Amino acid sequence: MCGICGCESSTHDHADDGHAAAESMQQESTPTKLIDVETRIQAKNDAYAAQVRSRLAATGTWACNLLSSPGAGKTSLLVETIKALQGSAPLFVIEGDQQTDNDAERIRQTGTPAVQINTGKGCHLDAHSILHQLDHPALAEPGLLFIENVGNLICPAAFDLGEQARVCIISVTEGDDKPLKYPDAVLGSDLLIISKTDLAPYVDFDIGRCVSNARKINPKINALALSAKNGEGMQAWIDWIKTSHHQYQQTGTMLSA
Ligand code: MG
Numbered sequence: 655m656c657g658i659c660g661c662e663s664s665t666h667d668h669a670d671d672g673h674a675a676a677e678s679m680q681q682e683s684t685p686t687k688l689i690d691v692e693t694r695i696q697a698k699n700d701a702y703a704a705q706v707r708s709r710l711a712a713t714g715t716w717a718c719n720l721l722s723s724p725g726a727g728k729t730s731l732l733v734e735t736i737k738a739l740q741g742s743a744p745l746f747v748i749e750g751d752q753q754t755d756n757d758a759e760r761i762r763q764t765g766t767p768a769v770q771i772n773t774g775k776g777c778h779l780d781a782h783s784i785l786h787q788l789d790h791p792a793l794a795e796p797g798l799l800f801i802e803n804v805g806n807l808i809c810p811a812a813f814d815l816g817e818q819a820r821v822c823i824i825s826v827t828e829g830d831d832k833p834l835k836y837p838d839a840v841l842g843s844d845l846l847i848i849s850k851t852d853l854a855p856y857v858d859f860d861i862g863r864c865v866s867n868a869r870k871i872n873p874k875i876n877a878l879a880l881s882a883k884n885g886e887g888m889q890a891w892i893d894w895i896k897t898s899h900h901q902y903q904q905t906g907t908m909l910s911a
Pocket of ligand 1: 728729757802
């Protein structure tokens with residue numbers, strides 16, 4: 655996790671005490687001290703995640719955390735998802751990237767409000783950064799909050815953001831053994847999306863093998879294959895969102911496999 659990978663706390667809208675602790679303690683980074691720092695960072699994040707979850711429950715907002723490598727098509731998928739959902743519920747998007755507000759601007763062009771969190775050298779969003787966004791007026795009514803995490807299948811997997819659903823996206827231009835290489839991202843996710851199926855005829859990605867690999871890590875994970883470009887499989891994704899949202903409204907729990 656970040657205390658080891660060198661991810662620093664330069665998220666523009668907040669300072670994370672945990673990262674400061676990691677930096678200072680890395681000066682004398684014995685294994686015992688690193689484990690201690692990691693534990694402290696996780697405990698602090700978990701406390702913020704509980705606050706986020708409580709705030710979302712108070713407004714009846716369902717939140718979905720999207721994880722993937724860079725370039726798997728998270729933003730394109732979100733744009734098409736928003737087009738399909740607009741009018742059915744209030745929508746809001748939090749975008750995480752190291753730099754630029756390009757993705758938030760792409761979302762805003764659909765008419766849906768979006769905020770951009772730039773993490774600087776940081777490689778993930780944390781619950782504290784999400785908590786800071788929850789006063790946005792667009793989140794005052796029950797609705798759907800999509801959080802596009804920083805493109806990275808390692809560190810984001812370790813940070814609960816207080817979401818109700820977590821989705822791991824792997825595109826067909828990657829390897830179908832990726833679930834085995836990055837198991838934590840799959841283990842903590844409710845749904846695996848295999849994206850860019852319009853490109854499947856041109857690559858050697860085996861969708862069935864990828865799903866099988868994912869279920870070796872997380873036997874209960876749901877799986878969908880889709881293309882935001884040609885619309886293939888999109889309805890199943892929209893249906894999954896609506897089912898998960900409905901279950902959350904009914905029971906306050908996330909959709910189980
Ligand atoms: Mg993006």
